Amino acid sequence: MMLAKKLVVITRKFKSRDLIFNNVVWFLLVIVLVVMGLFDPIFFSKGILKNILVQGTVLGVLTAGISFTILIGEIDLSIVGTIGFAAGLGTLLMGKGLNWLIAILLIIVIGTVVGVINGLLISRMKAVSLIETLAMMLILEGALLAVTKGRSIVNFPDAFSFVGQKAIFGIPVMIIAFLLVYIIVYVIWNKTVLGRSLYAVGGNAVSAYTSGIRVDRVRIVAFTISGAFAGFAGFLLASYMGAVTMTFGQDYLMYTLAAAVIGGVSLTGGRGSIVGVLGGVLLLTVIQVGLQVLGISSYYVTMVGGLMILLAVIIDAVRIRVQG
Amino acid sequence: MRESILDIVNVSKRFGPTLALKKVNLSIKRGSVHALVGKNGAGKTTLVSTIAGIIKQDTGDVLFEGQDIGQLSIFDRQRLGIRIATQDASVVPHLSVAENVFLGAWPKNNYGFVNWNEVFRVARRKLQEYGLNVDPRVEVKKLSTIEQRKVNIVRALFGGAKVVILDEPTTSLSAEERDSLFGFVTKLSQQGTTFILISHYLEEVIKMSDEISVFRDGEIFNGYLKGQIDEEKLATLIANETVEFHRRTGKAANTGERTSVKCNNICGPHMRDISFSILPGEIVGLVGFPGSGAREICRTLYGLLSFNSGNVEVNGKTLRKLTPTKALREGIGYIPYDRNAEGLVGLLSIKANVGFSVLDEGKWGFVNSTFETQVAEKYLKELHIKANSIEDEANSLSGGNQQKVVLAKVLGGKPKLLILDEPTVGIDIKSREEILSSVDALTQSGVSILYLTNDYGELLRVADRLLFFANGLVVREEISIGLNIEDVIRMRDSVRSGIK
Numbered sequence: 046m047m048l049a050k051k052l053v054v055i056t057r058k059f060k061s062r063d064l065i066f067n068n069v070v071w072f073l074l075v076i077v078l079v080v081m082g083l084f085d086p087i088f089f090s091k092g093i094l095k096n097i098l099v100q101g102t103v104l105g106v107l108t109a110g111i112s113f114t115i116l117i118g119e120i121d122l123s124i125v126g127t128i129g130f131a132a133g134l135g136t137l138l139m140g141k142g143l144n145w146l147i148a149i150l151l152i153i154v155i156g157t158v159v160g161v162i163n164g165l166l167i168s169r170m171k172a173v174s175l176i177e178t179l180a181m182m183l184i185l186e187g188a189l190l191a192v193t194k195g196r197s198i199v200n201f202p203d204a205f206s207f208v209g210q211k212a213i214f215g216i217p218v219m220i221i222a223f224l225l226v227y228i229i230v231y232v233i234w235n236k237t238v239l240g241r242s243l244y245a246v247g248g249n250a251v252s253a254y255t256s257g258i259r260v261d262r263v264r265i266v267a268f269t270i271s272g273a274f275a276g277f278a279g280f281l282l283a284s285y286m287g288a289v290t291m292t293f294g295q296d297y298l299m300y301t302l303a304a305a306v307i308g309g310v311s312l313t314g315g316r317g318s319i320v321g322v323l324g325g326v327l328l329l330t331v332i333q334v335g336l337q338v339l340g341i342s343s344y345y346v347t348m349v350g351g352l353m354i355l356l357a358v359i360i361d362a363v364r365i366r367v368q369g
Numbered sequence: 370m371r372e373s374i375l376d377i378v379n380v381s382k383r384f385g386p387t388l389a390l391k392k393v394n395l396s397i398k399r400g401s402v403h404a405l406v407g408k409n410g411a412g413k414t415t416l417v418s419t420i421a422g423i424i425k426q427d428t429g430d431v432l433f434e435g436q437d438i439g440q441l442s443i444f445d446r447q448r449l450g451i452r453i454a455t456q457d458a459s460v461v462p463h464l465s466v467a468e469n470v471f472l473g474a475w476p477k478n479n480y481g482f483v484n485w486n487e488v489f490r491v492a493r494r495k496l497q498e499y500g501l502n503v504d505p506r507v508e509v510k511k512l513s514t515i516e517q518r519k520v521n522i523v524r525a526l527f528g529g530a531k532v533v534i535l536d537e538p539t540t541s542l543s544a545e546e547r548d549s550l551f552g553f554v555t556k557l558s559q560q561g562t563t564f565i566l567i568s569h570y571l572e573e574v575i576k577m578s579d580e581i582s583v584f585r586d587g588e589i590f591n592g593y594l595k596g597q598i599d600e601e602k603l604a605t606l607i608a609n610e611t612v613e614f615h616r617r618t619g620k621a622a623n624t625g626e627r628t629s630v631k632c633n634n635i636c637g638p639h640m641r642d643i644s645f646s647i648l649p650g651e652i653v654g655l656v657g658f659p660g661s662g663a664r665e666i667c668r669t670l671y672g673l674l675s676f677n678s679g680n681v682e683v684n685g686k687t688l689r690k691l692t693p694t695k696a697l698r699e700g701i702g703y704i705p706y707d708r709n710a711e712g713l714v715g716l717l718s719i720k721a722n723v724g725f726s727v728l729d730e731g732k733w734g735f736v737n738s739t740f741e742t743q744v745a746e747k748y749l750k751e752l753h754i755k756a757n758s759i760e761d762e763a764n765s766l767s768g769g770n771q772q773k774v775v776l777a778k779v780l781g782g783k784p785k786l787l788i789l790d791e792p793t794v795g796i797d798i799k800s801r802e803e804i805l806s807s808v809d810a811l812t813q814s815g816v817s818i819l820y821l822t823n824d825y826g827e828l829l830r831v832a833d834r835l836l837f838f839a840n841g842l843v844v845r846e847e848i849s850i851g852l853n854i855e856d857v858i859r860m861r862d863s864v865r866s867g868i869k
């Protein structure tokens with residue numbers, strides 16, 4: 046009884062319009078699931094959840110990373126270069142006898158270093174992030190080609206593939222990694238000084254600076270985290286696929302941007318929640334998996350991806366207009 | 370009785386739980402200057418926003434020359450002749466001054482192309498008429514905020530508007546600038562332009578307006594005509610209680626000759642060689658024209674401008690390089706004159722904004738949420754910030770309440786030296802007195818204060834000592850007791866001409 050009363054008070058506090066806008070991604074997710082389920086009842090089965098989460102892990106980790114940079118009003122396109130280059134170099138050296146654990150760490154460290162470089166160029170040299178990270182993306186994609194000479198890298202030791210392909214107590218390790226990343230990001234964004242600083246810098250960098258926030262440092266940290274997560278995503282993808290190809294991870298860029306924006310991270314910075322990002326990642330993954338399951342030709346997949354981004358941008362624009 | 374040009378009929382507006390306008394009725398007479406006054410958050414800006422078409426009322430009608438304009442966009446209403454200069458300078462930063470002035474009404478030549486020579490020529494003349502000496506070709510974002518505000522006002526006055534709305538046009542203007550603005554308003558209103566003027570300066574309200582309407586918590590009280598009401602009565606009407614005028618209790622009993630802050634030979638942009646010191650518990654007022662070094666030294670002390678030589682001594686510790694982070698750590702707090710650009714992060718809550726001052730109270734990089742909430746709640750009460758809770762977005766507050774949030778943020782850091790740059794901008798009369806007395810109370814506990822404002826009346830009421838700046842130097846020092854506003858203006862002008 047008490048609880049019911051409280052709920053009424055809470056819901057009355059928020060305008061229903063805001064409620065819908067802040068959770069639009071979850072409404073969409075439910076709708077898409079129902080529609081898919083009407084075509085193929087498999088979408089109402091238990092196994093599908095596991096499947097979606099596993100397939101969404103790499104996208105999820107990448108998107109969590111890029112969201113740090115979008116939140117401060119910048120962008121990091123280089124992540125799709127990092128994911129391939131870091132995984133490529135790490136697994137190549139592993140093939141030449143490098144210990145698997147060190148290879149994993151190396152992959153993450155490479156991503157981190159790329160992030161630090163991006164951060165330094167953008168905060169200290171005042172490079173424009175869109176262009177700087179685009180250049181970095183091209184450099185790294187080229188570097189992957191150079192490293193692999195166009196061949197795929199395969200035959201990873203079991204220990205390396207464990208995270209991508211095995212389960213603990215029936216739960217795929219991928220899913221554990223996925224959820225762990227989101228819990229950590231949730232805590233950072235909502236409970237720490239860094240999180241507060243990210244919102245402040247994205248909302249109004251000058252006011253943040255005048256309030257004593259070290260804005261440059263926050264920018265560097267955001268890009269560093271984005272790079273580190275991209276490296277980690279590279280490891281996850283290599284471990285899951287069991288191979289690093291020459292275009293490894295490159296098709297993630299569109300989806301990761303769309304997921305963040307649909308999830309409510311505003312491209313103008315300062316606004317967004319990690320729960321929303323999670324919703325965006327799941328929504329896009331469900332659609333991708335759905336198209337596969339329903340046997341829709343892969344020719345349409347790119348178009349659907351484009352449509353998703355369009356939808357995301359429209360939602361973002363409407364949200365800004367409505368919420369001011 | 371003159372006919373009315375604008376009729377507001379039963380207009381109500383709700384923002385979430387806040388009822389910002391409660392069935393407001395108002396009729397504005399053609400060619401009159403109609404003032405809207407009221408406490409912070411009373412609903413003044415909300416009402417003029419519905420008139421200009423920036424927001425839409427929930428119920429009720431807005432009639433312009435008898436025609437219902439409720440469905441028209443802001444641009445349509447501009448075309449009809451309703452212009453607004455909003456509370457926050459809202460110019461288009463990438464366009465030139467001239468383009469901003471003409472925005473949407475560019476003179477075209479026979480072929481339909483914009484005639485740029487004409488644009489710049491007319492703009493220069495208009496600007497000069499208003500006493501604004503800026504190059505019409507320069508991009509607006511290169512101007513100071515105050516100059517941007519003025520461009521904003523010139524833009525509203527320009528272009529044959531029938532109704533011009535000025536939402537707190539005089540905040541942070543100097544006495545001369547006010548006079549020239551009002552000269553303009555008087556001239557245009559004699560030619561038949563109607564003005565709606567929002568201001569917290571009752572003296573100018575009474576001087577300027579033909580009719581005054583008072584807002585209180587979304588309700589309007591109409592019909593106070595020129596000559597029928599004095600400042601004191603108006604103040605009481607606004608606050609709904611008598612407003613006690615604050616008096617400085619005097620310098621705190623000076624605890625020894627210990628200097629709290631000292632500037633030694635500071636040189637930098639607009640600062641040639643600035644030296645002065647402030648005692649604990651002292652309020653030092655700074656006087657000077659823009660570019661004289663007065664504002665520059667304030668920003669330097671907080672680390673927003675860098676200096677080439679000289680140093681700052683805070684309680685015996687010598688500092689040669691400052692950033693805001695460092696300044697805060699040394700106990701220096703700063704309230705910037707432009708709250709939107711430098712004071713607030715509008716998307717964050719009141720709590721988060723106030724919380725900036727206590728971010729380092731947490732452990733392991735976590736925000737100390739309990740403490741932050743305590744501090745925010747404390748200032749919400751103390752400064753009477755009008756909001757539903759400390760979770761409200763700063764953007765959703767009225768202008769004056771936003772200013773109070775900035776104040777709360779700086780006070781929350783418990784500064785030892787407080788630099789106040791136009792701290793009462795947009796603050797209502799009642800809150801102004803409260804803020805002045807809390808500033809006074811701070812000095813009793815040894816806090817030193819640098820006070821910069823164009824409102825010399827306010828300055829004389831709080832400051833113990835005045836420093837006059839010209840050409841990057843401190844050129845004169847006066848104890849403020851016994852001085853009046855005219856003295857200050859005279860001294861300021863004499864030091865300037867003396868240097869030339």
Ligand SMILES: Nc1ncnc2c1ncn2[C@@H]1O[C@H](COP(=O)(O)OP(=O)(O)OP(=O)(O)O)[C@@H](O)[C@H]1O
Pocket residue numbers: 369384385387388389407408409410411412413414415416456584755756764765766767768769770795797
């Ligand atoms: N966009 C908004 N969202 C939520 N609440 C709002 C919004 N705009 C105004 N309000 C609320 O409406 C009330 C009236 O605000 P308004 O800006 O009209 O006050 P004001 O009289 O102009 O005050 P001030 O003198 O401080 O400028 C305030 O309580 C304010 O918090």
Ligand SMILES: [Mg+2]
Pocket residue numbers: 413414415456536767768769
């Ligand atoms: Mg207002």
